[in-house]
Amino acid sequence: MLPREITEGDYPAIQALHRSVGWPERSMAGWRWLHANPARLETGAPAGWVVDGPDGTPAAHAGNLIQRFRLGDRSLYGASGFSIIVSPAARGSSRSLLKAFASQPGVFARYTFNANTKSQPLYVRHGMKAWPEQTHALKLSWIVNPVPLALGRLLRRLYDVAPRIVSGLGEQLMNDRLGRAVRLALPPGVGPLTDFSDTSPYARFWERLATEGRLLADRSPEVQRWRLQDPDLSIPPLALTFERDGAVVGYAMALMAKSNILEPPVLEIIDLETLEGHADAAPALLTALRRAARAMGAAKLRMQTVTPFMLQRLGDLAGAARREGGWGHCHVRFQEDAPDPALWSPTPYDGDYAVCLRPVPLGEAVRRGHAVRAAGSVTSKA
Template identity: 75%
Template sequence: MTLREIAEADYPAIQALHRSVGWPERSLAGWRWLHANPARLDIGAPAGWIVDGPDGEPAGHVGNLIQRFRLGERRLHGATGFNIIVSAAVKGSSRAMLKTFIRQPDVFARYTFNANSRSQPLYVRHGMQAWPEQTHALKLSWIVAPLPLAISRLWRRLYDAAPGMVGSRERLMNDRLGRVARPALPPGVRVLTDFSDASPYAAFWTALAAEPRLLADRSPEIQRWRLQDPDLSQPPLILSFERDGAMVAYAIAMMAKSNILEPPVLEIIDLEALANHADVIPVLMTALRDAARAMGAAKLRLQAVSPQVLHRLGDFARTARREGGWGHCHAQFSPNAPDPALWSPTPYDGDYAVCLRPVPLEGVHAGVRAPAPGAHTASKA
């Protein structure tokens, strides 16, 4: 068994590993896009690691998503481990992969905000702590279409009882998916498309980065790189809020579908506001909820929550369904790291933007063949 850094020649084997456990398969262009991550190139970090099996072929994988951070004038980097896959040929190698991930230099924190219930004990055993302490096990959702959710539960029960009867056709699709939705937006809310260096968004980022907080880099450069992901089936929905002629808050959400038996969900990737304009967060949430319905989603979901975000949500926090229930957020901080209390992460800080399964829009009305949902119980994180 050999543990080594990922090379471009490994991409087809990595695709096959993802296929074997039912995870979304990135295209070769998608893996090259991830490899070109500007933050990773800053510090020359590996894009991830491979474990070769007895036959010399890749049989295990862990991705390494590097993000830039800002704390005033200080620039830092953090590392998110994602898509740990261990085949039977290299059973037990997850320990070596996680150890290598955690020991990597030049990052103030190593973390995951997307651990599943089966994998989360691995992180604890490797010195990562459940964090944020108050919200590490919390996911929030808001139902906009109850019927598809009920039908999905029935499909899941059928699959559990007789997997062969389900087939591989995509279920719970609808005619609104993939179409340009034009929901009525609340006053002050706009669809955001301009991420140029002289845009209102750039001014917003400058003001946000000047606050005394530890923030994942949301610069126009990084946003442009994210939007170039070749595996997106449709662009994310990005909304801004303007007050007195200036942008003071924004939100990113993307449509996703976990597997063939789950309904589409509008996943909130980011939700940020300047400190003295936090009151506009519920307005953006109202716009996102209305957009979820117009875009064909069954619910709106926020999969990583901090205490600050919970407070800013206001009544939306009180009306949300609580999902999760296990420690899906874990972190380990370097001895010289900033005070973790300065960091209020959203899903943007984690791997959700690169790991969510896009809604398969090709053949949306004819039904799309896809891996069965049972693969999600495989040994992966």
């Protein structure tokens, strides 16, 4: 069974595959949005691959998220694999899917930062190594409310005993703060980020960040606007900046998610970047996100991709975090002529988290976009 490139006609079958394993399902509009990824369109890369079952419909799937990168004046491209699903009708096809992903041309790296315990050995077989060496198995979290976390653990244990009964309970551990407009008490220097226009203070921040000589996933206003147009977001991302002398010197973005019906909501850090010479920016932004997590109804704040560079920037706040993970969820295969890996310090933004996290399930009124109030200001609506 050989993989073929995804077409738009495959989306309903891909939806069914996600449904069969309990993974987040995109709407048809959401799949079309993902298909219109500007970086993918520039390169002509596949949006992913499927393997057809005996009935001729897709029975296995591997997504392919292309990202543009900057290194000084150079533009490069990387590929993150996501949502690898193989049904019994296509058993054994994970190897051919991963081969198609890991051998695709035109990218400096093929990677995943979101491998689970079962899938991680598959990546090694296709030439991908656990990376970064020191932190490939590390996730950081900061507890906001321990009660729903304890209840979630209890529900998971009950599910192991009586899965049908527990599943029949429906969505658990919701609260009335989810999706509501809230006023955030932010640290000095931190404010809401509402303007992603090409002439905005954020645009100037990105221009300065891109000249620092690091290998960076494209955070240009153009790409950020595309990300914010995801039609399946139930709660708009929370975006914050840290300013000094009227200029943006750091920014963070976080997304409310709920991994399944038995888990409490979590505020997931998607991105956190600062300019050189501003050591207080990252701790201030993380402090603001911890405060926001409580106000927005999250049980904890989490960062699922961590590097030594990020640990250094967070300082004592990293030391105060819980260590999660414990398996190699970050795997990379670099092209022979790739830039020095030491120049790359990825955040969850570089991976698939923004497109694979399960949105908090809310009503259509919230799905159209509620604002998050911060010290009298309002964030933009996605």
